[in-house]
Amino acid sequence: MLYCSERRFFRASLYLMCASMFRANGVLLSGFIVWGMLVEPFVLEIVEQDSHWRSLNVGKFVKCVGLSSLPVIPFVWHQYEGYKAFCSSDEPRPWCGNRLPSIYSFVQSEYWNVGLFRYWTIAQVPNFVLAFPVLALLVSCALRDLSRAHILISSVQSRDRNCIATPLAIVPHAIHAILLASILMFAAHTQIALRLAAALPYTYWSAASLFVDTFSIFSSQYPFESKEVGKRKGVAATCWVWWSALWGAISLITWATFLPPA
Amino acid sequence: MTRPEKHKVLLVRLVVLQHVLIALLVVIVATFPSFDSSADVVVTSIWQKALLRWDVFHFLHVAQIDYAFEHEYAFLPVLHILMQAYAKLREVVSGIHEITPVPFLLTGHLAVYLAGIGSVQALYDLTLNTFKSPAMALLASVLSLLSSSPATLRFAPYAEPFFTFFSYKGMCLVLRSCF
Numbered sequence: 001m002l003y004c005s006e007r008r009f010f011r012a013s014l015y016l017m018c019a020s021m022f023r024a025n026g027v028l029l030s031g032f033i034v035w036g037m038l039v040e041p042f043v044l045e046i047v048e049q050d051s052h053w054r055s056l057n058v059g060k061f062v063k064c065v066g067l068s069s070l071p072v073i074p075f076v077w078h079q080y081e082g083y084k085a086f087c088s089s090d091e092p093r094p095w096c097g098n099r100l101p102s103i104y105s106f107v108q109s110e111y112w113n114v115g116l117f118r119y120w121t122i123a124q125v126p127n128f129v130l131a132f133p134v135l136a137l138l139v140s141c142a143l144r145d146l147s148r149a150h151i152l153i154s155s156v157q158s159r160d161r162n163c164i165a166t167p168l169a170i171v172p173h174a175i176h177a178i179l180l181a182s183i184l185m186f187a188a189h190t191q192i193a194l195r196l197a198a199a200l201p202y203t204y205w206s207a208a209s210l211f212v213d214t215f216s217i218f219s220s221q222y223p224f225e226s227k228e229v230g231k232r233k234g235v236a237a238t239c240w241v242w243w244s245a246l247w248g249a250i251s252l253i254t255w256a257t258f259l260p261p262a
Numbered sequence: 263m264t265r266p267e268k269h270k271v272l273l274v275r276l277v278v279l280q281h282v283l284i285a286l287l288v289v290i291v292a293t294f295p296s297f298d299s300s301a302d303v304v305v306t307s308i309w310q311k312a313l314l315r316w317d318v319f320h321f322l323h324v325a326q327i328d329y330a331f332e333h334e335y336a337f338l339p340v341l342h343i344l345m346q347a348y349a350k351l352r353e354v355v356s357g358i359h360e361i362t363p364v365p366f367l368l369t370g371h372l373a374v375y376l377a378g379i380g381s382v383q384a385l386y387d388l389t390l391n392t393f394k395s396p397a398m399a400l401l402a403s404v405l406s407l408l409s410s411s412p413a414t415l416r417f418a419p420y421a422e423p424f425f426t427f428f429s430y431k432g433m434c435l436v437l438r439s440c441f
Contacts, residue, residue, distance in 0.1 A: 008435055015432030021340040022421040022428070029429060036436035074338060082335045093332065103335045111333040134410050169392045169437060198409035199426040201388055201433065204402040211401060214393065244408035252284060255315055255413035256291035258298040262316040 009037055013067040021074040024104060025196065028179060030068040035172040037064040043168060079103060116187045127191040130261055133243050134197040135185060138177045141206035145174040173202040191261040194251070207244075210237040266390060269400045273382045277416075280407055281375055284416050288312045305363055313367045318418055321345060325366045341421045345370040370419025377423035378416050382406060384430035391437045 013033050020026025037060065082103030087096035095106035108114040119127075149171045177200060184193040197203045208214060254260065263271070292312035296302075301314040304322075314322065317337070324334050325345040348369040349360035360366075382403050390399035414420040 012432045012435035015428050015435060018340075019425050019428035019432060021338055022425040024338060026425060026429070029432060032433055032436045074340075078335070078338050081329075081339075082332075085329065085335075086332060103332065107333050107336045112336065167392075172436075173433075194410040195414050195420070195422050198406075198411045198415050199422050199429060201385055201402070201430060203410075204385065204405045205389065205392075207405045208398060208402045212398070214398065241408065244405075244410065247410060248408060248412045249287075251411060252287050252413055252417075253291050255418070256288045256296075256312055257294060258296040258301070258315055 009033060009063075009067050012036070013070040016071040017074060020071040024075050024078075025180065025183070027072045027075050028176060030071045031176060032172050033068040033071075034064055035175075037067070039172075040168050075104070112189065114188055119188065119190055124190070127189070127261055130247075131184070131190045131193040133240075133247075134203065135181050135190075135193050137206050137210075137240070138181045138197060138200070138203060141209060142174040142177040142181070142202070145170060146178070149174070170202070170205065173200070173205070176200070177202045177206075189262075194247075194261070207240050210240050265396045266386070266399070269396060269403070270383050270386055273386060273400075273403050274379055276404070276407055277379050277382050280412075281378060281416055284412055285309075288413065288417055305367075310364060310367055313371055313418055314363070315413075315418060317420065318367075318370075321370070321419060322363055322366055325349075325370075326361050326363065338421070341370070341419065341424065344373050344424070345419055347373075367419065371417070374417065374419055374423045377427045381423065381427040381430060384427055384434065388430050388434040388437075391434060 016026065016029040016032065019029055042056065079102050083096070083101055086093045086103065087101065093103075093106070095101055095103060113119075149168075180196060180200070181193070184190055184196065205214065251261075289309050289312050292308050296311070300319065301311040304319075305311055305314055320334055320337055321341055322345070323330070324337065324339070325342040328342075329335060329339075345366040346369070348365045352365070353359055385406055386399045386403045389402045390396060393399065409415050411422070414422050415426065416423070
C-alpha cells in the first residue's frame, strides 16, 4: 500500500511537472503534492482523533519536498537557460546582477509592465470588468469553501457534528483558486483570468455549485450532515450560462478580428 | 457501457462538435478586415491568419528559430517544441529544414484538438473521483465547454490547453481513488 501510494504521488508530480513546462504559474501546482502527502493525512488524523501522528515523519517530509520540487524544475531550468543566453556575454543584461537573476521577472516587468498594482489604472478598467464574472465566482466560492474548512476542524475539537463542512478534497483547489485570483487581480494583466480560470477545475465546480448544492453530494461520505440538501439556485446559474455563452461567442469574434482582450 | 463511460463518449462528441463550430466561426469572421494586420505580413490564407493572433506570434517565432529575443523568455519552451514536431520529423526524414509558418501553426492547432479531448475526459475523471457523483462530473464537464476563453483553449496553439490537460491528470492522481 505504501509503495502504491508513493508511486501515485510520483506520477502525479510528473504530470504536474509537465503542466508547468507550459506555463510558469504551474509552480503553484506543487501545493497539491504537499496537500496530498502531508496536509490531508494530518487533518484526517485530527478528525479521526488519531494520536499516533503517522503522517508526521521525517522520511515522508523529505519525499514530499522531493516530489513537490518536480513541478518547479521546468521554471528554474528556463531561468538558467535565460541566464546562459544573456549573462555570459561582455554586456550582461541589468537583471543579471540581481540576487536572484530571473529573466522571467525582468521580462514581465520590462516588456509587459507586470507588477504589483501596475495594472490598476483607469485605462485598464474595461479589462477588470471583463474578468470580473470569473474572478467573482472563483473568489466567492473559494472563500465559502475555506470558511467551512475551518468549521470542519473546529467542530471536531468541539465535538459538534451538526454543521456543514467542506470536504477535504476540494480545499487545496479553493486555496489554489484564491492564490491565483489574488495574483491575477493585483499583479498581472487581469483579463488573462479569462484564460487561466478556464484551466482550473475549481472554476467549473464553482459554476456547478450555482446549479446544485455541491455539499449535499458529500453528505453521505462524511460524518457531518449538510443542512442544504439538493437546493437549486436559479438566477445565478442562468446568469452564468448566459454570460459564458455570450462572452464565448464575443471573444471568438474579437479573436478572429484581432481585437482585444488578448 | 457504464454510466461514466456513456458520459465520456457524449463529452468527446460534444468537444469535437465544439471544435468544429469554433473553427468555422473564427475562420468565417476572419474574412472580415482585422483590427491589426500583422498576420497579413506573415501568412496568406484565412485559416492561417485566424490562428495567428496575439501570443501565437511569439510562439511561432520561437518554434521557427528558437529563442532570439529577451522578451520571448516570458514563454516556457515546451509549446514551441510541440509546434516543431512535424517540422523536426520532416527534417529527419527528408533533410528539409522547415521554417515556413504553416507546418508549425497546423501542428499546434491539431495538438490543441487532442488536448481538448483529453482535458474534458480528465476533468470528468477528476470531478467523479472528487465528488463521487457521475451527475456532478457530467455537469462540471459540460460547463467546461462554456469556457471563458474558447479561442485559446479550443482553437489557437496556446499553452493553456496542454497546461489544463496535465494539471487535471496530476490533480486526479493526488486523490486516492484516481490511482
